[in-house]
Amino acid sequence: MSAPRLPWPTAAEPLPLASLRPVLDRLSSLATRHGEDVQMIPGAALAETEVAADPPPALEQLTDELGGVRLRELPLLTLQIEERTDVGPYTLLGEPTSFYPLYETPDAAVILTLDEHGAPGAVYGIGEDLALQLAAPDLPTYLDRFTDALERTLAALTERGPAAEDSADARTDAAEQFMDEHLFAALLGMRELADMPQAAPCSAEQVADAAEVAGALAIWDLRGAALGTRVDLMDTDTPGDPLALHVRFGADGLVVTLQDG
Template structure:
């Protein structure tokens, strides 16, 4: 495994047994719909050298599964090779505090990681840098992803065999279906979602430099937090975020 980032080593490895049902489900979907979907090999089975640097807590998962491709596009990527701190990641700070699961040039879905490297909640990040709660943990997110993939593949199958369809149109439809079943609700493109209140930080959070907190514990999936609503000294784009309570409390810090 590539270890170019100085990952913390205090996190327990996420046991593969807890993920087995959803991994088997994804494998079955890909096998059944191999004309439209493909499984990206994990590190233990890949025949090619992979430059990805996943957090140690995901070791068992990424040994088995590298991700899922839909019509050639990565809709789940567990082996991200090129990390960046721009675009949707502008406010996220230290690359060791999150790990991308899906990304476009303007949006992303990320897994939060605490100071020990323990995985927490999953958030979508929109073009406006707002966050939306995708799932309280990785296992739940993978289940929601599998639901969306299953619905998408079923709809594609109803169009008929891939070899009798137009490649470009089928690919566009696949993207639209995944957006409709999952990504649109997480990436700031759906109106009317619940909003979490940002309140002034107090106590330990304030001592750590946080200006405001949004508490998503118990919040509905899709609940939105807009860090740009917080008045910060200096350049708002120098605002950065940190996580508390397994990624369910978002702290907004000034530049």
């Protein structure tokens, strides 16, 4: 039995596929040239069997064409999540309709933020310590960044020689290490703190739209912040148990607040 569908807001316009066509074409080209290592998962409109996933309506055009990307059977980009959870890296996040996972492990994730209308916003990585790292200000930028990392990874795998002549396990391990090096280490808190820019909390007066920060116990404004900027949610001077708080995203996902309850 499939999981109940989420009550997604539907007011947002779908993300136009035309804005993503260049990066989708790049991914398709990589899959054609490196088919022994990378596979594109067909979207809902192209899949041979019914897809049980429940993506946000604003991503419908994208998820109709692309379901995700696998590298050596490792799911690196997942646009068709069938089961959602609120534990692990999602512990501090709010309503499940306020974000959508793009990549996940038991201890880390990359998420796309969504506003109250269902419009996609910024992309963040979440590490084991539940800190947020700004991955991209929007989904097209993240997909470009992801594809750049995938291209560099595939080039490194090519230098190892043909897949048929390589150890399958060793090649998969190498692929994972290359993707960590080129992308995920910077997003999932796998680097030294001194190497990551830190976002400092700001006051409500510094945020132009008071509605974005109503009821906030802590506020971070990442508009204009460098990619990789870190928001340490657990190292915040707030009353009570920090694990009882939840994150809210505003201003296209770039204003982060901690809310009570």
